[in-house]
Amino acid sequence: MVRAYTSRICGADIASIRAIPAEIGGGFGGKTIIYLEPVAYLLSKKSGRPVKIVMSREEVFRATGPTSGAVIEVKLGAKKDGHITAVEAVLKYQSGAFPGSPVNQGCMCGLAVYDLPNAVVTGYDVLCHRPKVAAYRAPGAPIASFAIESCVDELARELGIDALAMREINGARDGGKAVHGPTWVNIGYQKTIEAANASEHLKTPLGPNQGRGIASGYWHNAGGESSAACHINEDGTVTVTEGHPDIGGSRASMALMVAEVLGVPYEQVRPVVGDTTSIGFSASTGGSRVTFAGGMAVTQAAEKVVGELKKRAAVIWDISAEAVEWRDGRAYPAGANAGSFEPLSLAEIAGKAARTGGPISAEVQINAQGQGPGFTTHICDVEVDRETGAVKILRYTAIQDVGRAIHPSYVEGQMQGGVAQGVGWALNEEYVYDKDGRLENPGFLDYRVPVASDMPMIDTILVEVPNPRHPFGARGCGEVPIVPPMAAVANAIADATGIRLRDLPMSPPKLRAALDAEQPPRLAAE
């Protein structure tokens, strides 16, 4: 993407551009577009010297684009028993000076957690005098989810039905059809609700000024083009090259999958992120697609290598390749008829590679299909300081169908990171503009992301409904955790105070003003 866009803008051959990915950081959508690359390219061409351009934090804030601001109206109809009969939703997303807000994704994802007999959803991409918007983790979905999950919560309270029961009654299930088209197969949404109901968190009592909120979320996840290579080194160690920058721990997942296919210890596999000249084309690193699509590519590359290893063992033993079996990192004769040979380890075969046909490696290019949708349910407890309007997150549990968790602690990290980012969005993060439309807070002092002490330990429950279209059952897991937090926090505040906040962020001044409007404070009343 970086290479293609730069090539297009600069009128340069793709082959003349080499994109070298940087290490972890700046993900979440910020790198799914180019910024200064063409400028550096042209300056370098003019000057004949290497050119490095680094954006300052302030420039990143001012120039790279936030997600959309939005206005959403939702109308829900339901029977007394809780069955939602109809939804009407109008979503208006800001796009800045050019079209291209993620309102389409909002329209699709916002209602996807429900099985709805009737729905009308209209999205508007609204041009405005604001910075152009950019992709931001699950683009468009959290915004729609805040509106819809808040509204479902209000409806549940009105009907006197428990928030999880409401989702049990109306939630998406296998065989159901989403408003935006797909018929669900092998989805784990209801299992996230079961796990929420069974959680220790739900049994914990709440104190005064405390409240509990529930919200669910959906993200499609993506497949697409990926390349990978698997090389067996002369000493039997393995190098895996992928085309995706590691923005969330994907190296480790790639190594685990390859180790599993080859039957060797994880430590024997060294994953490497290639640049655009060292590996075939891989499309954008985004859409929660890397462990799914990249993982499929490395698995297939490793499988090809296993086929080659069997052939090499067959050469050494002078039998047919079909008569060789690969298990636990060794070649075995497939049965008594194949002959009697001592098993050959990966290292032994690698050491003899020069005499059996040369280097052993395989590269695979795929256009991965069959990504599994991601569903999640979050439980959030808050405590409200009624005098300052400050909201403290007391406890948070994220329950997510992650497919098969290839590297469970990295999956947990994705879930916890999504929650922390969503809580920031819910409570304090905002672009503050002055009356002339200039951004007033282009830095992390006043663009208030949560600090570590703002967050409790975020509990995670991994529900594993394997994706049958992936060799190890992986689904994307990195984006859906940012979808429910805003509604989960809003629903918890409503539970604690009876006040429904509909405007983000739900910052202390706004909550205090809402509390005062509800019930003027005794001390301020004199």
Add this chain to the structure above:
Amino acid sequence: MPRVSYTAPTSIDDAVKALAASAGVAKALSGGTDLLVQLKSGRVRPEVIVDTKRIPGLIGIREEGDKFVIGAATPGIMISADERLTRAYPGIVEGVDLIGSTQIQGRCSIAGNLCNASPAADSVPPVIAARATAVVVGPNGRREVPVENIVTGPGQTSLQKGEFVVEFRIPKPLPRQSDAYLRFIPRTEMDIAVVGCAVNVVLDAGGTCTEARVVLGAVAPTQVIVEEAAQALIGHKLDDDTLKRLDSAARAACRPISDKRGTIEYRIKVAGVLARRAAAIAFDRAASRA
């Protein structure tokens, strides 16, 4: 890029000379946690920077009779680690401890926090509430002034050309005297006070307040000593009626601005809340010191 000269004199006289001799802007440096950031952003362009840390007495805490003396460049971490100060004025320690992060605490000083002249400086309200004085030296000698007389507006101080603060002198507390400092920020740390409030009280044996000082931060161009709030406390125990009058007095003293960190309306409300809460803590502490 304009040249900046740096000097680290080892005597007060040399420091004063270096500051006074400069034709352009001269800046005294202690920890540098504000100054270096401002240099980098280009907000200040001094001709000379005079590092005060090598001057004897500028770092350290000592007792002189009925006073604590805190050297102007004493880093925050030494103040919060000082058991005498922690016992005597937990509110001052709270204020100092809120400056920046753990790393900043190794460098930041009360003098820097004061002379940076931000209305939101966290260490300043409790120091004023304790009736501390600042010892200022300059070409015309040495003067001792109440700390509240140093800051005259955002970024503005009453220090004259060549002058800098060498130490703070804080009267040792009476037997039933204590203090507290609270600030409100939207997150739990790493932020600038939306409102700050220090309360320093003296109680009699029965728990009635005999002396009080209430100082607000971030609600006006400078820190505000709220005389009416002190009057609301003096002669009273901390009952509902007293708290109510304290809250009103604190709110009435606010002259805040609306900015990216808070609105006028919200700052005023929170000033009342913090005054009550800080008073409750200070009363508790004072009573338990008896």
